[in-house]
Amino acid sequence: MPLAPHQLGTYFALSEAVNLLQHAVEQQLRAEGDLSLIQFELLARLADAGRLSMTELADGVVYSRSGLTYQAGLLEKAGLITREPSPDDERATLVTITPDGLERVQRVLPGHVEIVSRMLFSPLTEQDTAELGDIMTRVRDHMRASPPRSSIRKRKARDSR
Structure with missing residues (x-):
């Protein structure tokens, strides 16, 4: 069933708005924290939760497991997270944000909030x-x-x- 013209217009407006916001946020995160958007989302979730399994992280940010493994490797190499086997489930890996990871989130958060406020909420x-x-x-x-x-x-x- 094709979309009605008003549905198509709504879809395109939503898609363009999301793309514009993500682009601005990505630029700010790179400039202020040397982070991609997905890396920021992972660190922000971990800052809130403290520790999560890789599966919980992948499901929470809607990201593939292989992509998440790659991103987690970059964050671990940068000293922003640690990964360790779960003591309760031998198949699970637990991810914990480090003090440096928390500092990075706190450093980029004010600029992130400013962009989201200005671009999304001000109108x-x-x-x-x-x-x-x-x-x-x-x-x-x-x-x-x-x-x-x-x-x-x-x-x-x-x-x-």
């Missing part, structure tokens, strides 16, 4: 922001209603045995 009223939050939460929850990508792969591998 919106408080009511617009609340409505957009409600709408995007519904859309995200709908998209996440499927099992996480990591468990889909596990189920396919298990079912093929």
